Amino acid sequence: MPTIKDVAKAAQVSVATVSRVLNQDKNVSPQTRQKVLEVVQKVGYTPNMLGRNLRRKNTERVLVLIPSLSNQFLSGVIRGVESAAKEKDLQVMISATHNDRAAEEGYLEMLDNRSVDGIILVGSTLEREEISRLANQYPLVMCSEWIEGAAVSAVGIDNERAAFDAVNALLSGGRKRVAVISNEEVYSARLRTQGYRRALAQAGVPYRQEYEVDHYEYTYRAGMRACRKLMALPEPPDAIFAVSDELAAGVCKALIEQGITPGREVDVFGFDNTTMSKVVTPSISTISQPRKKIGETALELLWERMEHPEGNYRLVLLPHELVLRDSSRKIN
Amino acid sequence: MPTIKDVAKAAQVSVATVSRVLNQDKNVSPQTRQKVLEVVQKVGYTPNMLGRNLRRKNTERVLVLIPSLSNQFLSGVIRGVESAAKEKDLQVMISATHNDRAAEEGYLEMLDNRSVDGIILVGSTLEREEISRLANQYPLVMCSEWIEGAAVSAVGIDNERAAFDAVNALLSGGRKRVAVISNEEVYSARLRTQGYRRALAQAGVPYRQEYEVDHYEYTYRAGMRACRKLMALPEPPDAIFAVSDELAAGVCKALIEQGITPGREVDVFGFDNTTMSKVVTPSISTISQPRKKIGETALELLWERMEHPEGNYRLVLLPHELVLRDSSRKIN
DNA sequence: CACCTCCATGTAATCGATTACAGTTCCTAT
């Protein structure tokens, strides 16, 4: 690969001049500029980013760190990030942590060693203090999933409220025995459980411990297992709210296996409005998050941190929407 | 952030010595090493990768370039890449092109400007010559989806054979009128169409133009549309082979809407063995690719190119498996 | 005509690491 020196030599100018041409510095005569550009063209010169980055002390690159790649919701979020990043001429890279702390720390080290200019973190295995420390030192924001009480900018929806709305929809459809399948290890899911409880409380429905099932994985298998457990209760629920669509799909599958039709005998509600919630039969009622907008906002927040490292942290909550389908009775 | 100079000063040694300690050079006395490590610890020094990369002329980082993030199959492939990359101490980054040529070219430029050491490309919008040129100049391999006739190392399955096997399974189940939903713009899908045709030919089933539906997108909506079209034919098919599970799920949904049960009146076959093929009712027969192995092999091939740039290109075809479920009659 | 300004360009420092080469100390073998 030719370097800036080669170009300078071939164009019979100094490296400074070549650099000026390439960086739109106006102090270059049209003739010289012309000549340099010709040479650049001819030898196929591309600036070496390692050199440039070292000198400029930045990379114009941001990293999105997600727990898992096979998440349709997140892929929508990332499209939002990409779209906003394009505006700012930032390159977007993605890596998956698989909830592995060592892996996550490895990627976060890229902030220390300047491999990326900033990180958008979707959930984390780290503690609140650790996150706060990083966010204080570097451009780092959280997205969709954040850490309770951490000092960091974040964007997502009001999970408590969304769950409250979903359960309310089930209750106003006439259901009385609403169960929830949640995940106490994840903050957003804990908030959803709280919303579930508040809806029940507000409707005067007594709280039942046995209607709250905790599951670590958001897989359809976990959903099936949880559903079987619930339906085996002496008094099985007549509605099930799951904190993810894949869980909800598993619930539906387990119900169908038992000869129960979701949306008739038992309502089912999911979360995230993924393709799966539309494809399965019956289609599943769910919560739709403004994915793209969430991603865009995440990048805006990150940009804010990059431009004003001393500014205040912000928490942005975007509006969600209920999507009512066949797995729950319509409200009228 | 402290630099190597700060550490050197604090430890009262030269930068060379600090560097030696950090790079396991054995020519350092235990006392000095000890002292340097203490200072490194104390000031929280991390080597600046921009400096190191420039000097070493590499980044120990590889990029996986995929068309779309919301692809469960690919996420399995990437896990394979990550797992193999760990062995070689390479960091994996992922970016999505969304089949946008400009975006793809932007990311491929990272080879020119040395931002990454190599790229694993899953499909491409570029021409054969362009790919060949890049693969000749830099470590670049293709994975799952490659370009017909391009001079580049690649790994995937024998798509023609896999489709042949799938269609044979349908035929040996007693089906006579097998249709296919494919995508002529994608090489792997073209190969699958060829396998479909060969299976029909071998079974002596006459070829019917109207049984081959071409669809650009691999979405369930496209599958529904294609299915309706097929079932509206004067002589509708009694089996449908779709080149992706999501298409197949759409086919099933459209069939159910028409009161037809997949696996009874009409068989359905998908491709990729994604969660969706398991979750929908009835579950969908499909082809399973060794995702993780594919990813691992892709990284091995890339490593091969990095170590021996002058070596020969290799095409590795891994074995696939038929997964028979409820959407097709079992063979007995 | 002397002086000043502005423009175009070049020289050299710099970013933060690695590493070739050189120098010092000290041990060992003759």
Place this chain on the structure above:
DNA sequence: ATAGGAACTGTAATCGATTACATGGAGGTG
């Protein structure tokens, strides 16, 4: 006692860019 070599450490070049500062010439003004 001394040459030779091993072990340790430092000095300075280097990677490929950007950029502060210096320089020289053109043009304008009183």
